[in-house]
Amino acid sequence: MLIGMLLVSCSSTKNKMIKKDSPNFTPGTCTIIGQIISIDKTKLSKDKNSPCSKQPCWATVKINSVIGCGAGAPVMGSKDTVTVKFAFTLGETTKELFPNLEERMPGLQVNSIFEAQISRLKTLNFAAENKEDMYQIYTYKLVSQIK
Secondary structure, three states: HHHHHHHHHHHHHHHOOOOOOOOOOOOOOOEEEEEEEEEEEEOOOOOOOOHOOOOOOEEEEEEHHHHHHHHOOOOOOOOOOEEEOOOOOOOOOOOOOOOOOOOOOOOOOOEEEEEEEEOOOOOHHHHHHHHEEEEEEEEEEEEEEEE
């Protein structure tokens, strides 16, 4: 009887510790809730074929919360402010701009709150010019717009 109680006790503790719906975090990224603090409209790409020559891609983002991170992800915490390049621009992802993109995004403005995976931007050009780390976001989900 004692063995039976121990087995029941251990199995109920084990079930409480493992979350069935726990998300898998992509290596090298953190999932965040962020807020657009400012948009850099002067930093447009010189490549006329780039969407970043037509819409702003760079913003200052305040990290409101870090939901979780994958292995090797950048170290960041709530209330950090970081420079971010949005790969698919901060504008609405229209069919004209991104004909093959399946997931459309509504665009972000100052004070937009969003959820996204963020990773460190790996480029040699910016490392020489800036001492600060820069980050990149591909897709996001708009959470709310504060006016």
